Amino acid sequence: MARKQTRSSFDRTQGLGSAREGVGHWWMQRVTALALIPLTLWFAASLIARAKDDYGAFILWLRNPFTSVSMVLLLIALFYHMALGLQVVVEDYVHTDRIKMPTVVVIHLGCFALAAAGIIATLRIAFGR
Amino acid sequence: MARDDRPLSPDLQIYRPQLTSVLSITHRLTGIALSIGSPLLVCWLIAAAAGPATYATLHGFLASWLGLLLLLGWTFSFFFHLCNGIRHLFWDAGYGFDLQTIYASGWAVVAISIGLTLSAWVISVGMKG
Amino acid sequence: MIIKSSDQLPGVTLLKRFPVPRNFGVSPSSRIERGKIWPAPAGATRTRKFEIYRYDPESGKNPRIDTYEIDLDTCGPMVLDALIKIKDEIDSTLTFRRSCREGVCGSCSMNIDGTNWLACTRFIADTAEPATIYPLNHLRVVKDLVPDLTHLYAQYALIEPWLKTDQTAPERERLQSPEEAEALNGEDGKGPAACILCFCCTSGCPSHWWNGNRFLGPAVLLQAWRWLADSRDDATGERLDNLEDPFRLYRCHTILNCTRTCPKGLNPGKAIASIKKMIAERRS
Numbered sequence: 439m440a441r442k443q444t445r446s447s448f449d450r451t452q453g454l455g456s457a458r459e460g461v462g463h464w465w466m467q468r469v470t471a472l473a474l475i476p477l478t479l480w481f482a483a484s485l486i487a488r489a490k491d492d493y494g495a496f497i498l499w500l501r502n503p504f505t506s507v508s509m510v511l512l513l514i515a516l517f518y519h520m521a522l523g524l525q526v527v528v529e530d531y532v533h534t535d536r537i538k539m540p541t542v543v544v545i546h547l548g549c550f551a552l553a554a555a556g557i558i559a560t561l562r563i564a565f566g567r
Numbered sequence: 568m569a570r571d572d573r574p575l576s577p578d579l580q581i582y583r584p585q586l587t588s589v590l591s592i593t594h595r596l597t598g599i600a601l602s603i604g605s606p607l608l609v610c611w612l613i614a615a616a617a618g619p620a621t622y623a624t625l626h627g628f629l630a631s632w633l634g635l636l637l638l639l640g641w642t643f644s645f646f647f648h649l650c651n652g653i654r655h656l657f658w659d660a661g662y663g664f665d666l667q668t669i670y671a672s673g674w675a676v677v678a679i680s681i682g683l684t685l686s687a688w689v690i691s692v693g694m695k696g
Numbered sequence: 697m698i699i700k701s702s703d704q705l706p707g708v709t710l711l712k713r714f715p716v717p718r719n720f721g722v723s724p725s726s727r728i729e730r731g732k733i734w735p736a737p738a739g740a741t742r743t744r745k746f747e748i749y750r751y752d753p754e755s756g757k758n759p760r761i762d763t764y765e766i767d768l769d770t771c772g773p774m775v776l777d778a779l780i781k782i783k784d785e786i787d788s789t790l791t792f793r794r795s796c797r798e799g800v801c802g803s804c805s806m807n808i809d810g811t812n813w814l815a816c817t818r819f820i821a822d823t824a825e826p827a828t829i830y831p832l833n834h835l836r837v838v839k840d841l842v843p844d845l846t847h848l849y850a851q852y853a854l855i856e857p858w859l860k861t862d863q864t865a866p867e868r869e870r871l872q873s874p875e876e877a878e879a880l881n882g883e884d885g886k887g888p889a890a891c892i893l894c895f896c897c898t899s900g901c902p903s904h905w906w907n908g909n910r911f912l913g914p915a916v917l918l919q920a921w922r923w924l925a926d927s928r929d930d931a932t933g934e935r936l937d938n939l940e941d942p943f944r945l946y947r948c949h950t951i952l953n954c955t956r957t958c959p960k961g962l963n964p965g966k967a968i969a970s971i972k973k974m975i976a977e978r979r980s
Contacts, residue, residue: 447850453910460942461975468659471652478649482687489691493619500615509612520602527595530906530947552609559612574726574751574759576807576843578833578905580718583810584711586699587952588902595949658950661973664966669952670698 463522470519477512497563506564513556521549586673594651597644604641642687647680702958705822712810712824731760734786740767745826746778748790751837759837762787768820775823776804776815779841791840799959802894806831806841812896814959832899834908848895851912855920855938860931876927886961888922891915897954897964903947911947912939914954914964921967924974933978940975948972 488499499505524545532538582588614625628634654672657663663672697707719727731750736743743765751759764782771781776794783790792815793803799817807830808818820827835843863870880889898904898913912920920939923929939945945968954964 447846448853450909451847451850451854456938456941456944458937458940460940460946461972461979463942464946464972465976468656471656475649475653478645482645486687486691487694489694493615493622496622497615513609516605516608520605523598524602526949527599529942530903533907552606556609556612559609559616562616563612572725573753573836573838573844575723576749576831576833576835576837577722577726577728578899579714579902580716580720580722581713581807581810581828581830582833582900583706584714585706585811585953585956587956591949591951592902655950658965658969659972661966661969664955664963664969666702666955667698667700669955674697 463525467519467522470515470522473511473515474519477508477515480508481512500560500563501566503564506560509560510557513553513560517549517553517556521546524549586670590651590673590676594648594655597648597651600640600644601648604637604644639684639688643680643684646683646687647676650676650680650683699956702956702961703817725758727758729758729760731762734762734764736765736767740765740769742768744768744778744820744823746782747826747828748779748782748841749830749837750790750840752789753839763826771820773819773821774816775808775818775820775827775829778820778827779804779815779829789840791842793842800892802892805894805896805899805959807833807899812900812957812959814894814896817959832895834905835899843899845895847908848898848913848915851916852893852919854912855916855923855935856931857919857923859923859926859929860934861929863930870928872927879925879927880922882962886963888918888925888962888967890960891918891922891962892960893919894959896957896959900953900957902951902953903949907943907947910943912944914948914968917945917948917971918962918964918967921971924971932974936971936975936978939971945971945975 484499484505488496491499500509525542528538528541528545532541611625614621629638654663654676657672663669699706722728728749746764746766747761748764749759750762764786766778766781771777774797776797779790779792780794783792792806794816795801795803797804797816799814802814804815805812806815807828808815809824809828812832815829829841831837831841831843835845835848838844879887881887882890893915895913895915897918898908898915901914904911904913917939920935924932924935929935948968950965950969952965955962955966958964
């Protein structure tokens with residue numbers, strides 16, 4: 439049985455009104471993207487150059503302060519960009535609120551946790567055993 | 568007759584794939600692929616921090632045929648998402664919206680990302696261990 | 697390979713449609729079935745088949761595809777000529793919107809061979825064999841090729857497309873410099889004010905397909921930009937407040953199907969980017 443449409447088209451278009459925000463998310467996505475260009479290129483180039491390194495050489499490279507700092511910056515920018523991006527994907531395709539809202543929360547918390555884990559691992563290597 | 572009873576005209580089922588929409592969905596798919604791969608990056612750092620034995624196990628998986636296939640997929644995803652991301656940043660700044668530039672930059676992104684993927688792998692394989 | 701303007705046809709066709717089943721993800725009442733075939737009259741030498749989406753709301757049946765074979769030697773050059781010929785001579789139940797027959801009213805917008813265009817400015821010679829004609833995408837179908845545009849018009853009303861100013865009206869026109877007028881008319885006559893509201897762009901936008909109830913879409917956002925860029929309008933801040941919403945504006949991911957398909961050669965994608973820039977600039 440189709441529900442009766444008692445609200446006008448215009449009223450349904452209005453919805454709950456404009457949220458009057460959205461530029462923050464848009465801006466940070468672009469800022470993290472800009473940061474990720476040099477950071478990921480550095481990371482990819484390093485991986486390619488060290489494709490055949492053994493464990494010792496790899497740890498030595500990670501202990502280098504420039505490497506540690508860059509790695510931490512990479513993890514922050516990467517997981518922030520990823521959280522924002524995945525949030526947009528979920529909002530695009532999931533329309534039932536009781537699934538969408540928790541999923542977005544899990545995405546943000548998960549990315550934060552991954553970033554924290556990665557940073558702590560990097561620092562543990564950097565400051566030696 | 569209630570409005571929602573009427574059929575919905577087809578969209579994805581009949582719309583012609585064009586460079587615009589295909590590159591856009593590929594950008595999204597590569598982003599999602601990279602998001603799935605990012606926990607592996609954190610695992611890799613944790614394995615390195617945990618010691619040579621743990622690291623060797625992870626390295627063993629990455630050197631297997633499945634691991635190499637995944638790495639190839641992630642390499643292409645990375646380069647495509649990076650190149651198309653830069654194209655997006657130019658759009659966000661307001662440049663490159665005429666159709667000729669949209670198409671030329673689109674094809675350039677495809678060519679450059681394939682080229683960079685192949686180069687990265689050829690150079691990695693050629694690296695001295 | 698490189699498209700220079702929206703009226704350029706694709707040179708290479710790798711895929712005519714995405715490789716999904718014909719009725720992929722479609723509700724039971726929207727499933728398209730095979731329909732009738734109307735062969736060409738005897739003695740016709742140059743013919744073209746048209747596969748046209750049909751839906752009769754009074755029959756209670758599902759939509760179907762009818763195939764009409766047209767004698768091109770007794771038909772005008774445009775797709776609209778073929779539709780009118782079918783309605784006049786073959787099947788008078790075929791229903792479609794049309795008016796000016798010269799590409800300025802926006803009535804006959806429909807999906808031809810997979811992309812949205814005006815039937816009156818698409819040459820039959822530029823269509824495939826068979827030519828496929830569907831109504832504008834992801835809209836409720838009233839009948840045959842006539843989609844329900846009520847929601848789209850409601851979204852247009854939402855952006856308040858009229859001049860908002862407290863300045864007293866001058867004796868004659870509100871003056872604009874040539875540069876200010878160019879922001880609306882475009883240096884080549886293809887500025888935002890030239891939009892004919894055919895909704896080819898909005899119905900070709902995948903983001904509007906998935907979020908059309910809340911995302912305003914390229915046509916409406918192009919008009920929103922038209923009023924933001926109008927030097928005579930004083931409500932810029934208020935208009936930006938109304939637009940700055942994760943769904944109303946920011947569902948646009950610069951897919952750019954809109955700019956590719958505009959039958960008037962306008963650039964909604966660029967206008968939407970300008971709106972986002974204006975919003976970013978006002979808080980910095």
